[in-house]
Each structure stands twice: as C-alpha cells, then as structure tokens.
Amino acid sequence: MTSSSLPSQAPATPNSTLLRVGDIAKATGKTVRAIHLYEELGLLRPATRSSDGFRLYDHSAVDRVRWIDSLHELGFSLQEMREVLTNWWSADQGASAMTNLRDLFVRKLEETRDLIRRHQQLERELEEGLRYLATCENCAAPGPVHECVNCAQDHGVKSPPPLVAGIKTSPENARKSSRPAFVRVEDISTS
Numbered sequence: 001m002t003s004s005s006l007p008s009q010a011p012a013t014p015n016s017t018l019l020r021v022g023d024i025a026k027a028t029g030k031t032v033r034a035i036h037l038y039e040e041l042g043l044l045r046p047a048t049r050s051s052d053g054f055r056l057y058d059h060s061a062v063d064r065v066r067w068i069d070s071l072h073e074l075g076f077s078l079q080e081m082r083e084v085l086t087n088w089w090s091a092d093q094g095a096s097a098m099t100n101l102r103d104l105f106v107r108k109l110e111e112t113r114d115l116i117r118r119h120q121q122l123e124r125e126l127e128e129g130l131r132y133l134a135t136c137e138n139c140a141a142p143g144p145v146h147e148c149v150n151c152a153q154d155h156g157v158k159s160p161p162p163l164v165a166g167i168k169t170s171p172e173n174a175r176k177s178s179r180p181a182f183v184r185v186e187d188i189s190t191s
C-alpha cells in the first residue's frame with residue numbers, strides 16, 4: 001500500500017514546536033507502536049525529520065490521532081479510515097466531498113442511536129436481573145441449584161426476567177447434551 005495520495009499535514013512550522021512520536025502518544029493516550037502503525041497505513045504523516053533522523057509531527061497530528069480514535073469507536077477499520085481520507089482529499093469539488101462526508105455521518109449517527117437503544121435495553125434487563133437476584137438472597141429454597149428452576153417462593157414477580165430465565169432453563173439438558181443433536185440443513189432452512 002502506498003500512502004502517496006495523502007498530503008502531509010505540514011504547514012511551515014519551526015522545528016522547535018514540532019512533536020516527536022512520544023509527545024503524540026502522551027497527548028493522545030496511544031502507544032508509540034499505534035502511532036507508527038497509523039503512519040505505516042498512511043493515516044498520519046510526519047511534517048519533517050530532525051537532523052538526527054527522528055520523525056517530527058505538526059500539532060495537527062494530535063487531532064488526526066484523536067479522529068482515528070473516534071472513528072475506531074464508531075466501528076471503522078483502519079482501512080476504512082484511510083478510504084475516508086483518500087476520498088476527501090481526492091474529491092474534485094469541496095461540495096461533493098462535504099456531501100459524501102455528510103452522508104457518512106448521517107449513517108453513523110443512525111447506527112450510534114441504534115446502539116444506544118440496544119444498550120439501554122440491556123441496561124434495563126440487567127437491572128431487572130439484579131432486582132430478581134436480590135430477592136433470591138432471602139429465598140428459603142434449600143438444596144441443589146436445579147431446585148431454583150421451579151422455585152415456589154414468592155420472588156415478587158410472575159416469572160424470572162429473561163437474563164435469569166435463560167440460565168435457569170433446563171439445566172439437566174444443558175448438562176447431559178453438551179453437543180447439539182444433529183439437525184439436517186433442510187430442516188432448518190427458511191420456508
């Protein structure tokens with residue numbers, strides 16, 4: 001992979017204000033190895049080199065690394081980030097570059113909101129599970145764990161919440177058949 005299609009982030013800056021790779025790592029909380037990897041992938045460019053051969057970066061490199069981090073959290077691979085940068089810098093018109101970027105952000109915003117909803121659902125289920133388990137602390141049901149499956153004590157709810165119910169379902173079966181029975185593909189194919 002070449003990285004020649006991306007311009008360096010190199011405005012004319014006196015060397016004294018340039019950063020070494022360790023400075024960028026410190027400023028962003030990344031490892032030096034990660035910074036080097038970004039550079040190998042063409043996501044980052046040193047502005048210049050010092051007389052003794054060290055790579056020197058402009059301060060914009062810190063912004064770039066934080067940008068990489070944000071996109072990583074949004075689920076972008078390093079290769080996808082490179083494509084975003086390449087598309088941006090190779091666009092003929094600023095307007096079309098902006099449109100592409102806006103479409104991408106709209107898509108990611110929808111995915112992010114979807115993820116939030118799913119995590120909120122998980123949050124509710126965990127709270128429900130914990131509330132149920134708290135009532136189990138006072139449960140008088142003695143004996144082995146399988147007695148919990150058909151627990152006759154009043155736990156204050158009609159049935160255990162899904163996160164607990166899923167564990168309590170058929171412990172005997174779970175123990176005896178660690179492998180699922182053979183099922184023909186034809187039998188499970190959708191109609």
Ligand SMILES: [Zn+2]
Nearest residue numbers: 139141151153
């Ligand atoms: Zn119980």
